[in-house]
Amino acid sequence: MLHTVNKSPFEKNSLETCLRLAEDNSSILLIEDGVYGALQNTSFESSITNAQKTIKLYVLGPDLKARGLDKSSLISNIEIIDYKEFVKLTVENDKVQNWL
Amino acid sequence: MEDELETGVVKKFLYVNRRAPHGTVYAHEALEVVLIGAAFDQDVSLAFIDDGVFQLKKNQDTSEIYTKNFSKIYSALEMYDVEKLYVEKESLHSRGLTEDDLSVDVKVIDSSEMKKLMSDSEVVLNF
Amino acid sequence: MNFGILVNEGPYQHQASDSAYLFAKAAIEEGHTIFRVFFYHDGVNNGTRLATPPQDDRHIPNRWSELAKENNIDLVLCVAAAQRRGMVDPDEMKRNNKDADNIAEKFRISGLGQLIEAGIQADRMITFGD
Numbered sequence: 001m002l003h004t005v006n007k008s009p010f011e012k013n014s015l016e017t018c019l020r021l022a023e024d025n026s027s028i029l030l031i032e033d034g035v036y037g038a039l040q041n042t043s044f045e046s047s048i049t050n051a052q053k054t055i056k057l058y059v060l061g062p063d064l065k066a067r068g069l070d071k072s073s074l075i076s077n078i079e080i081i082d083y084k085e086f087v088k089l090t091v092e093n094d095k096v097q098n099w100l
Numbered sequence: 101m102e103d104e105l106e107t108g109v110v111k112k113f114l115y116v117n118r119r120a121p122h123g124t125v126y127a128h129e130a131l132e133v134v135l136i137g138a139a140f141d142q143d144v145s146l147a148f149i150d151d152g153v154f155q156l157k158k159n160q161d162t163s164e165i166y167t168k169n170f171s172k173i174y175s176a177l178e179m180y181d182v183e184k185l186y187v188e189k190e191s192l193h194s195r196g197l198t199e200d201d202l203s204v205d206v207k208v209i210d211s212s213e214m215k216k217l218m219s220d221s222e223v224v225l226n227f
Numbered sequence: 228m229n230f231g232i233l234v235n236e237g238p239y240q241h242q243a244s245d246s247a248y249l250f251a252k253a254a255i256e257e258g259h260t261i262f263r264v265f266f267y268h269d270g271v272n273n274g275t276r277l278a279t280p281p282q283d284d285r286h287i288p289n290r291w292s293e294l295a296k297e298n299n300i301d302l303v304l305c306v307a308a309a310q311r312r313g314m315v316d317p318d319e320m321k322r323n324n325k326d327a328d329n330i331a332e333k334f335r336i337s338g339l340g341q342l343i344e345a346g347i348q349a350d351r352m353i354t355f356g357d
Contacts, residue, residue, distance in 0.1 A: 001219060006242070006355075017118065017150055020190075020211050023219045032242045062249070083253035090351050091228050091259075097116075097224040098354040100235070109347050129268055132307060136339035140347065223346040225233070226354055 002093035006032040006100060009044045014099040019047055024054040029081070029089060031060040035067060040075045048075050060086060112143045114221035117152035121171060122162065127155045128170045130227035135173070138180035145184040145221065146177075147214060148206070153191045156202040174204045188214050230254050231349030232264045233342065235356030237272035238287035239280070244273050247355040248290055255298050262349040263301040264291070265342045266334075268356070271304040271314045274334035288331045295333035302334045303341045 003022050009015040015030075015037045022028060028051070030037050037044060038059045048057065057078045064070060064080060071080060081089070090096050115134055121127040137144060148156060160171040177183070185206040192198065192208065199208055209217070218224060232251055236243035251261055266273050278288050295302050304314055310323070316336045320328040330336065346352050 004353075006246070006357075013150060014118075021149070021215045021218055023215055026219075032246060083249050084257060086250060087254045087257050087259065090230075090353060095222060095224060096351055096353050097218065098226050098356070100118075100226050100354070100356040111347055113343075113346060125268060129308065133267075133339055133342060137343045140340070140343045142343070142347065223352050225346070225352070226356070227235075 001026045002089050002096045003028045004031050004096065004098045005029075005034040005037065006098070008033045008036040009047075010036065010042075015044070016047065018099045019051045019055075022051070022055055027056045027058060027089060027093060029058040029060065029086065030078075031063055031086075035059050035063045035069065038064075038074045038078045039069070040073065045075055048078075052077055058085075058089065108141065110142055111222040112145070112220060113137065114145050114147060114218060114224045116147045116149065116218075116224060116226045117155055118150040119227070120151040120154040121160065122165065122167060126227045127152070128168070131170055131173050133225070133227075134177065134182055135180060138182055144182050145186060145217065146182065147186050147188070147217065149188045149191050149214065151191075151195075153187055153195060153197060153202075156185075156187065156204060156206065157197070158201060158203040160203075171203065177204070186214065186217060228254075228259045228350040229262045229348070230259060231262050231342075231345030231352040233345075233352065233354040233356075234264060234266045234270040234273060235268045235354065237269035238275075238278065240269065241357045243355040243357060244270070244287055244291075245285075247353075248287070248294065250353065250355070251294060251300070255294075261298065261300045263303055263341060263345045264295075265345055266302070266304045267308050267339075267342065269308075269312065270356075271309045271312055274302070274304045274309075274314055274331050274336075275329055276331040277329050292332040292334070300333075304330070304334055304336045305342070306336050306338050309336050 162169040316330040
């Protein structure tokens with residue numbers, strides 16, 4: 001399954017709940033304000049690095065750029081993708097769940 | 101009914117409810133999707149997670165905020181053959197609620213069972 | 228693949244409509260099709276003909292109309308949500324005795340069944356919201 005999360009973990013618990021309920025070997029794509037969940041040196045970082053043991057994390061590049069962020073601000077091993085690759089991810093996964 | 105040839109596609113629909121009722125419209129309008137959706141004979145489950153568990157709290161009385169008390173509809177869902185209501189135990193617990201606080205019969209499941217339910221579903225709609 | 232897209236928020240207030248549009252555009256460019264874009268909750272406000280955003284900003288309703296025109300996409304506003312929020316097409320105008328309609332080109336108003344149908348018929352269902 002592909003999960004998307006569009007809210008900052010500092011605003012809402014959507015990412016936290018997604019991490020609790022996402023299966024091993026699923027993928028999580030952070031979009032819109034959700035990209036803040038990918039930042040290093042935050043109180044949320046360990047939740048992400050822990051999840052990365054079994055779940056692949058992605059972040060939407062255009063949303064990162066809009067917010068003045070780039071690869072250097074992110075936790076390592078989070079892949080930055082564009083909309084074309086977002087579409088590809090939805091095709092490669094058997095279904096999508098969008099956490100709001 | 102059962103002797104009718106059903107050639108339509110049947111998918112496992114999961115409606116995920118994570119928001120409290122009344123403060124926003126999502127809980128109410130999500131229920132409308134479930135009711136209309138009931139006519140399509142799909143395999144429907146409802147999940148109540150995080151503040152979504154508050155949607156099922158007993159004794160809701162909206163008379164003093166002058167909004168429609170749609171909470172009664174949850175008890176009517178079984179008339180529409182929508183009977184699979186799942187509540188996440190952790191969400192209930194962290195909000196100080198027990199199954200006794202809820203207005204309808206539900207299945208309380210833990211995170212790992214909820215994880216499996218989501219993974220087994222085919223069309224997941226978040227409200 | 229054939230995609231169903233659900234948009235739960237109105238134009239400008241949240242990024243949902245923007246993200247949905249960019250996703251739809253990318254999907255089409257990748258050779259996929261869009262079965263339907265269904266607008267629910269405040270999402271029905273994306274269908275207004277009367278928006279006048281500043282010239283130097285994107286015109287969200289028009290953008291959807293153009294995408295639909297170029298690619299034959301079905302843009303549906305939920306009737307119940309539309310009625311609550313005052314989104315009216317010529318039929319609804321007559322039916323409910325309103326003095327105007329305000330729906331943009333290529334949008335139509337229809338029931339929630341259209342959302343369920345999209346869930347059933349499309350290969351993938353994606354939701355953009357708040």
